[in-house]
Structures are given as structure tokens and as C-alpha cells.
Amino acid sequence: MLLGIVLHAGLSFTPFPWPVQDERQSGFFWLLFAAIHGFRMPVFFVLSGFFTAMLWRGRGLKSLLSHRFRRVLLPLLLGLVTIVPAVNWISGWAIASALEANAAKAAEDTIWNAAKNGDLAAIERHVQDGADINGIDPASGQTPLVWAALLGQLEAVDWLLQNGAAVNGRTKDGGTPLHAAAFLGRVEVAKLLLQHGADIEAKNNNGDTPRAALEVDWELTRYLAGLLQIELDARQVKDGRVEIAGLFEQSAVGESREKTDKTKEKSTGFLKAMASPIFAVPVFHHLWFLWFLWWLVLVFALYARLADWLQWQGPPKWLVLSPVRLLYLIPLTVIPQSLMGLVMPGFGPDTSLGLLPMPHIFLYYALFFFFGALYFDCDDPDGRVGKWWWLTLPLGLFIVFPFGLEFSTGAFGFRQEILDPAMARTAAVALQAIYAWMMTFGFIGLFRKLCVRENKTIRYVSDSSYWLYVAHLPLIIGAQLAVRDWPLSSGAKYFLVFLAVTGLLLLIYQFLVRYTWLGRLLNGPRVRPTS
Template structure:
């Protein structure tokens, strides 16, 4: 039976709590990454695919849910305070914290990232192996693999596989040895590229031939949506600029001839065009990388996206009443039937994203990646529309138990395995376009099923006011903003400790959250920072009614 919720006179406790839960799940997500066999700033000694699955489940719906709820509360504030009041509040709660975060939290992230990537002052067997790999000492690396000092598919702190490093540096004999020892030729690096991407980028024709003979996928897509074939087209100026930043110097003619040979292996001899001509400095690809890919905002990117979406909301506010959007048939917005148009619509921007990971891309650069902004914009403006439709009966989340079960037991396992091959339950689809289309459909469906199911679940369990949940809701903004440097430090501190992964993962999540709650209670809640993030809060000695606003604030 649906929960009756008054959306006009009371605070939406259920959705406010759900928004806080979505933010706090970010701590769980980031804590799990060091235990996942994927590139991350810190790689723990105890890793398991289970944490990769956990990460993918959370990542597949958390931020879509957050942006939908942000759109909902943005529309609510607009209707109650007017457009001027909305803009003033969003500047104070979103734009100003983002600006201050860029001056404090982002530099802290850079500093912590540099610290945790530093080699241990005590030489470890693994560190010595990496030094031998870089030096091209095949015999020492081979002995280390035989003696189990390092795994053949080990990943560096920079997120590169051993095979990728060998190929990039031009150590062909090393690459051959690693392949003979069953290195995964399609292993992903932090940027989701493979060793074949590196071979194509720096023109290592011999290595590319070996990789292709060993089964490397010439159509693998990296985080930038590029295949190894696409990297053949990057101009020399950009290539040399990027390669030299990693200590590799290139000769233009050698690069061009190597790429020409690789193009023949790919069957794309006409790849050159004008892009491979001489260029003195970095070209358009490098500029694009600086603007869209350089991690300028780190995990604060969601605030930057909200700034763009609130700006776009001004246009929505100008046309919403003229178009009578609140008069749309309610079943198209406030019932599960909305999936019939939302899923196809979401598939469109998602089709432009990287194909090697489950869920949406992240955009941390100075400019939002258009496809990612459009993706989250769909959820944001659906949330705004959902407010105007006034779903008092909670119809949108009806059947939440079936919805969540379907998402978690059917849609996710099939979609995740189709994208990553981790579970080994889905036969490979040979038609690349069909495989991409089906995976896209499943990813979009999973996101919306989890969003609708979460709304229904919280409407059932958290519709009433709870002081504990209100406190968590108020503190969640601060906890998420500040958590990542502490999570990285905690991961770094325990990465070589010989304890079960779950013990370390749970410890990181609980200890970091507890520490941040203490800082919130005693250093944030009743201070200028607390007023900036959540509005005025009075200490318990004051009248209780003064500490509770009728509507949620923050993001």
C-alpha cells in the first residue's frame, strides 16, 4: 500500500533522508575502491572482485539518484521562494562551498594523492620489481614472477599494468616475457586503456603485433571513448607533449613509421590524414584533455554540475507554467510507466560514454563533458517535474520491492557482466554494436529501477520525522565534502596490513565516518561553516523549533 505524503505543507523527510544516504554511500564507494582489482590511487594487498561488484552497484545509481533529488528540491524551493530566492540560496549553499573547496579540499586531495603515491622508505620486493621493469631488466622481473614476489597482472600506483609500462617504455623483450607468463593483454589501466592503446599511441609496432597475436582487442574503448585505432590519429605535437611528461622522448619519423605499420595490422592504412603531420606543440587533443579531463574539481565535480543545472533551471522556470508541465498525465511522471520514455532518453547521452565500465562517466574537469552533463540533467529535470506533478500518494515508488529485486538480481548481473566480463555468466556477443546497445539499455534500466525502488523504499520506511535521520541528513553534506582525503590516508595506512579485506574495508568506512561526525558536531554544526552548508542551527539549549526549518537546505 502506498504511503501518503503531503508535498505542500510538510518537509519530505523520506527524500531528504534518501539524498543524505546517496551522499554517504559515496564514502562506502570510495572505501571499496582500494580493495577492487581496478586502478585507484591506493591498491590494497587484499583485493577481490566482490568489491568491484559493490562499487559498480553503488556507482550505477547513486549520483543519478542524487541529481534527481536535487532537481526535486530545487523545484520545491523555486515554488516557495521564487526564482530570486532560489538563485540566492544556491549561490550560498553550492557555488560558495565549491569555491572554498577548490581552495582547500582540492589542494588537500593533490597533496594526499602525492603522499600516498610515494614509494615506501623501506624498499619492498614489489618496489624493486617495478624498478627492474622500468630499467628493462627482463631476467630480474621474470625471477620475481616465478618467486611470487609480484603478480604478472600487478598494477602500479599510477594505475598502469606491468604490460602497459613495458610497452610504453619500448621494452619489447619484457612485453614478450610478460605475455608468455600469461599477462592479460586486455587488462585495463586507470584510464581504462590497455597495453594496445599505449602501443598505438607511441607507435610500438612490434609490441602491437605481439599483443594482437595474443588476443588484444583492437576495439577496446578507454575512458575518453577512444580505441587504439583512434590514438593513431593524434598529432605528433600532442603525442610528444604527453609522452615526454612521462619521461619518454619520441622521434617524429619513428612515430609515424611505427603507426603506419600498426595501421596495416588494424587494416586502417588511411588513418594518417593531416593529424599526423608535424606540430610543434600540443594540439587540440591536449587542449581537450586539459579542459575536460584534468581533475580540477576532484570529487566536488557534482557541485560544479549543480551550478550548470541550476543555471539551466532558470530556463525551465520560464517555460514550465507556459507549457503547463504540471498538467502532464500523471502516469507519465509519477508511476513506473515513466520508464517507457526515461530509459530510452537516458540511453542517448550514455551511448557517448566509455564502454568498459558499468554506469555513467565522471567529469572532473574545468568544463563538464557534454554527454555526462546531459545524462545527469535528465535526472535533475525529471526530479523538478516530479515536484510539480505532486505525487502525494507515492505512486512513483510503488512496487519498490519488485523493482529493487529485479534491478539487483537480473538487470545488474547481466549488464555488469556484459560490460566487464567479471562474473562470467553472459556469453560474449560478437556484434559490437549490438553488445553496446544491450549494455547501454541495461545500464540505463538499472539506474532508473534503483532510483524508483529507493524512492519507494524510503517512502515506506522514512516518511515520518526522525531526529536521528535529520541529524544524519544535516551532517551528510559536510561528511561527503571532506571524506576523500581521509579515506585515501586510511587506505594507504592499511594497504600492506595482513588482515582480511572486509575488516580493513569496514574499519576504513566506520572510522572515517566516526571521525567526520565528531568534526561536524564540535567544529562545524554550530559554526559559520555549518551555517554556510545547512543554514542556521541553534544549540539544544535554545528553543527546539528554531533549529528546524520547514524545508531542506544544502544541495
């Protein structure tokens, strides 16, 4: 829970889609986010499964369901009418503030702004003054030609091409001007780019050609365009994409097009299904894990009834406690992991915020949850599962994670030199699954090593962590917005945000939550000290 605050507090300092984008950016916080995100919730669901099985074996199924109703479902319902509206409100305020700030920046005299505005005289002046016609905008990672293509500035596109702009020039994420034109349905721009030799088979850092840009669902399209401060007409974008698809069909020849179509066909259908509002429209925000946990408890209840009927006491210990577990856990985890990161490349599991859990994400976390449940039944007094923590943690963090991140996102720039896109994708999926399990088992072992007896401080922090996580997000976004324009380093602002929000929430927990009805709802009754 506390790592969730560590993670979210740094998102304003990275290019990650987030309501607040700080003036000072740092790649460190993106690495921190990816490293934590790759294992945090898998560890949580292993623990959830473990303690769910403990409650069932110790108190019975009826008591388990009553407990989880009070500790999981009721806090979720309360959060939906308090915390979630607060997140929506502060996020809207932050985005509106960013729009005002970006409007001011758009007036700055740069070649990229000139390209966005279609100002040919300004573009020519910048080029004559020595501006790189293929230079990458440090704020957005786009080239002048890509900006002109995104905004549909046909005359600017023509001028840039006539004066030496690379028709297949790359943005920071490896995209080309044709990717940009296809993404927003800029038909005339796409025609002009194709006439100048634009490559319809060019792949960005995620291995996607411009055809894939035609398949991005409308909600994500609108969201990404909003981050770039581009106003869209839904009909123009959709009709334009249809027409551009026809252009691609006319231009594409040979076996390479057929292979691309076949490899994209299944994933495209799946992405369209997951774009349904019942899956895609965010409802729960950062409280999604409580919704997942409630569903998993209901599934566990069916498992428990069956186990009671069969008088089953759990699997053979060697199947869970020995290294044999990796032979089935990793391949099983690869299955749902392979369906993640198809739209926005990243490291670790996707998130499902909608009314219904996305099936592949639910399956992913169910694997960790039920491993935790089976682990409880197997009893592990000697700590066999985490025995090699001193090896698995550094290997996972310093070997598996960097290579998995590179093959997933191209973060370090050597992916294309080692593997072709298809192989890189396969390696990325496998390494993400391996990383999640290595870090899970490693932290179980590390905890056993360090926490050998009860500790009042850790007990208190553990109690408070539920409240801190549930309530932190609107405060984090508000604090990030407050320091966004301060002339301090990203590290200094990060610690200010983290410490201020965590300290405030701890004070609220101590005086307004711990010994009140809300504390009983989250953690059960706590007795206030008499002295």
C-alpha cells in the same frame, strides 16, 4: 552523500585507478563500487530537481537562486581553497609512497620483473625453473611479453617470442602485446610483433583493437603509465604512435579494417574534443556535483521564467506517474550513456571534473534533475512512482546489474560467449540506463515505506551528510594510506577506514560545524539544545 563515503572507502582495495592501492585486494569492493555508482548520483539529482521545484513553487525564483547560491555555490568556492588542495596534497603523498613501495617490489625475482628489466638471463632461468612464459602477473594482470612490450625491451620481446610466448596472448583485460606496444608508441616492438603474426584486429574486453590504443589522449596515457610505474617521453610516445599507425595501414586489408575505421571515427573525434584541458583537467574532484547543480539551477531558472510566463503548472500526471515514463526516460538516457565508457570501460556514468561540464555528462544528469522537478509538480501522495519497489530493487540489483556489468566490462567472463563486441556494447548502454532508473524509483518507494513519519535521528544524519561528504575524501585517502601495509584482511581494513573517518567527521560536525557559521552555510541555522 553517505554512500559516497561507503564507495570511496573501498577503492583502495580494488584495481580501480586510485591514489592508494592496498596490499589486500578484493573483487567484492569493485562490485560494491559499481553497484552504488550506477545509481547514487542519478538519485541525488532527482532529489535535487524535486526540491528545487519545491523551493521555486513555494518561495519564488528569487528566493530559490539566493538559497542555492548560499547552499551550493558558496560551499563549492570554499571547498576549492580548502578541501580540494588537501585532496591534491594527500594524493600526491600517497602516490609518492606507492612509488617507493613499488620500487622495492620491482627488485623481486620474478619472470615479469625480469621481462620489464630486459634481463634475458633471468627470463631464461625462470622459464627453465618452470615459470609459465604466458603467465599473468597477479599484481598487474600483464604477461611477460606484454611487460616487455610496454617497456620497449626489444631483445626480451624477441627472446620470449622465439621461446614460445603467445604473440596474441591475453592480459587480464583481454589486451595483447600489440595493444601494449601501440599504447606507448613502441615502434620496433610493434614491427617485431607484426612479423610474428600479431593480430591488428584483436579486441580486448572493451571491444577495442590496437588501433584504439593509438587514440588514447595524453593525460590518460600519462596517468595509466604512472599507475604502472612507467616513465614516458611525450614526443617518443606521440611520434611512435604515428609510425605504428602507418604500420597498421600497411598491414590492414579487407573489409574488416574499413568497418573498424568507420565505427571508431566518430567516437575518436568526440574523445579528442573531451580531452581538451577545459573539460579534462580536474578542478573540482569529488565536489564536481555542486558545480553541475549550480549550472542546472541556472538552466532551471530559465525554465521557471518560461513556465511563469505561460502559467504552466506542470505536465499531465500520467506522463510522469504512470509506467509510460519509462518509454521516454530510458531512450533519452541511452543517448548520453552511449558516449560514456569509451576510454575506460566501467559501469554507470562517467565523471566530469573539469572547469566546464562535459556536455554528454551534463545532459545525463539534467534528465534526472528535470524529472525530479516535474515529479514535484505532478504530486504523488499515493507513491505511484515507487509503487513496485519490492520488485524493481531486487530485479535491478540481481538481474540488470550483473548483466550490465558483464556487458560493460567482461567482469564475469561470459560476455564473448553470448554477444559480439558491438552487440555487447549496445546491451551494456541500455542496461546501465535501465538500472539507474529502476534503482531510483525503487529507492523512492522503499523510503516511502520505511520513513512514514519524521525521525530525529534521520534528520540529524541528513543534516550531517553534506558536511561528511564534502570533507571526507582527504581523510579517507589518508586512512587508506595508513592501513595499506597492515597484515589484516581487506574487509577488516575497510571497516576501520570507514568507521574511523565517519566517526571523526561526526564529532567535528557536532562540536565545530553544526551550530557555527559553517553549519549555517551548509544546512541553515540550527539551535543548540539547552539541556
